[in-house]
Amino acid sequence: MIEDIHSFLDLEKPVNTQKIDLSPFVKTNCELYLLREDEIHPFVSGNKFRKLKYNISQALSEGVDTLLTFGGAYSNHIAAVAAAGKLVGLKTIGVIRGEELSEKISENPTLSFAKKEGMKLHFITRDNFKLKETAAFLAALRQKLGAFYLIPEGGTNALAVKGCEEILTSQNEVIDYICAPVGTGGTIAGLIEASKANQKVVGFSALKGTFQTTEVKKYTSKTNFTILDDYCFGGYAKIDLKLIRFINRFKEETGIPLDPIYTGKMMYGIVDLLKNGYFKENSRIFAIHTGGLQGILGMNQRLHKKNLPQIKV
Known part of the structure; x- marks a missing residue:
């Protein structure tokens, strides 16, 4: 049994930043990088x-x-x-x-x-x-x-936001856009607070509405962000065949599993925004994989009952 926080922090694995080949999904001159925060720890990821x-x-x-x-x-x-x-x-x-x-x-x-x-x-x-x-x-x-x-x-609280600020490092200063899924708003609040003035933070709400903006403003005075709910697929934990197919195709093309509640919706949204010219040409986009893969098993149980395809892990 581990009895102190230092031993707990020592469990953290180095986090990889993976460049995503966008050619199977969209024709673009933008570059997309995915921070594999899901690899931090098997269960506390x-x-x-x-x-x-x-x-x-x-x-x-x-x-x-x-x-x-x-x-x-x-x-x-x-x-x-x-x-x-x-x-x-x-x-x-x-x-x-x-x-x-x-x-x-x-x-x-x-x-x-x-x-x-x-x-x-x-x-x-x-x-x-x-x-x-x-x-x-x-x-x-x-x-x-x-x-x-x-x-x-x-x-989400002040200590959580402090931890999420550490997601960004000096290596990320050349990034134009920072993208993250949004649930309660704590993660994106930390990212906004740690971001540079020339960077734009784009949050993809997993729920209907962008009410998290109020929560974010409790922790940062910066305004270089926007939260979108265009890709919530109807609300929290709601998905459809289109999203399932995208998540499975993304896994096939990149080898990276996406959870259907948060990161899957964000990645779908990024690709769609690229198709629609949302990001400036030649932009470097940095997206955060926030983990949550443990939820796929439960989601697959629900999909099975609805006679929908399974999400690949």
């Missing part, structure tokens, strides 16, 4: 590692022995917190949206993984889940479950 490392450091410095967070049935964040807690010797509690899921843990690859990693799963109604940020609800959780270090749903 991508932006989840970035968001958690300073939060875990803070929890350890406070002497708290339990992490508590929130998530849905197939949450990458829930899986990552469970795995990270086990690595550093902290207990973990996942407050899960939907009481009915308590009877389906064994059928759900994300929840069964979290449980295997030692996470205590606490199921609540969807109405109560909406109260997760209220003082009264959190006080009731502490009375019921004991003391804990709170990590918000999706992991």
Whole structure:
């Protein structure tokens, strides 16, 4: 068992930047590079590692022995917190949206993984889940479950944004556009804060709407960004045959697996924007693969029920 944050950080693997051959997808003079944040760690990968490392450091410095967070049935964040807690010797509690899921843990690859990693799963109604940020609800959780270090749903807070700032390095200064999937807004907030004035950050919302802009503005005063929801495919965790085919073709052409919730939608969006002349000619585009590959198994279960093709891993 690893008992300190330094040992946890030592698990981080060097991150590769892979140039993508765009010729199978679009004719363009732009260059696209994909940062393989998904390779950081098998279970605490991508932006989840970035968001958690300073939060875990803070929890350890406070002497708290339990992490508590929130998530849905197939949450990458829930899986990552469970795995990270086990690595550093902290207990973990996942407050899960939907009481009915308590009877389906064994059928759900994300929840069964979290449980295997030692996470205590606490199921609540969807109405109560909406109260997760209220003082009264959190006080009731502490009375019921004991003391804990709170990590918000999706992991976004000031410490998470600090971690995500480290995604960009001095080697990225020659990049014109920085692209990233957007969920709660923490990752893109860090990228914006670390970006240069001559760079534009483009976020691809995995959900309907661009409400994350409000969250982003809590952490940065920079305005060199835009968030698009044109490629959310109807909303969070919603996909169709067109996206499935793109993800599988991308895997065949590049050897890189994409998750269907975040990075798959972003890559589809980048290719479509290239087709439509969104990026300036001869631009260098830097995209972030935020991991989330653990969610493919659960998604494939849902696709099978709908008689749709499977996503290749």
